[in-house]
Amino acid sequence: MEQIFFTSWTSILRTIIIAVAAYAGLILMLRGSGKRTLSKMNAFDFIVTVALGSTLATVLLTKSVALADGLLAFALLIGLQYLLTWLSVRYKAVDELIKGQPALLVYQGQLLHTAMKAERVTEGEIMASLREHGLSNLMQVEAVVLETEGSLSVIKKSSDEPVEVLGDVSAPSIS
Missing domain, CATH: 3.30.240.20 (bsu07140 like domains)
Incomplete structure (x- = not known):
């Protein structure tokens, strides 16, 4: 029978270490990406926020996903968000597409x-x-x-x- 409430202390320790490291990495990346990433949300900001949360949960709870893979996923999502906002500041058509x-x-x-x-x-x-x-x-x-x-x-x-x-x-x- 599958263990529902407790798997092992190793699993608990892994979750603690990965949670602290992934959370710290996410905070550093968000702070480094500028205030715009954390501003009032339009549809694209909301999508990135949900994707970051989903990625964090996956990194924390899926043992087959390495911390480095999760941090790379964070960096890609934040990088894409940064690119879109950079383009929207420079091109009105991109701004209208993103924000309406x-x-x-x-x-x-x-x-x-x-x-x-x-x-x-x-x-x-x-x-x-x-x-x-x-x-x-x-x-x-x-x-x-x-x-x-x-x-x-x-x-x-x-x-x-x-x-x-x-x-x-x-x-x-x-x-």
Whole structure:
């Protein structure tokens, strides 16, 4: 019968040593790759994070995977992430492919239902975001933007002049 709760002290010791070494290696690589690797996540960042976690688990628990193989996998994943972010800073097409574009959901106090439906955002989520920013109704809002990493930015009305900070957001279509 297979041993469910305890295999051997050697197995426990191996797991401890590999966990400490792999964790330390991962931390050093992440710190060395720059702040961008650990920033707010877009879809590609999320994929790399899940892949790193899966790789760490595999290295820790699969005896046939050597520590060096796991560290190489970490380096490759982080290197690919670094390459993508480097390319996205230099080429707008790569940036748009990786991050997408922010979406305007409210413009000058009007809900943009077509955009909300396309982005799967409810009126309740928008209202919750307004409350988080100390606002009680849409008439106090110049714009609400769904950012590329999924957060909602609320731009308060400050005067009768339209806000000029929406340069990278598509023009509204009120419906």
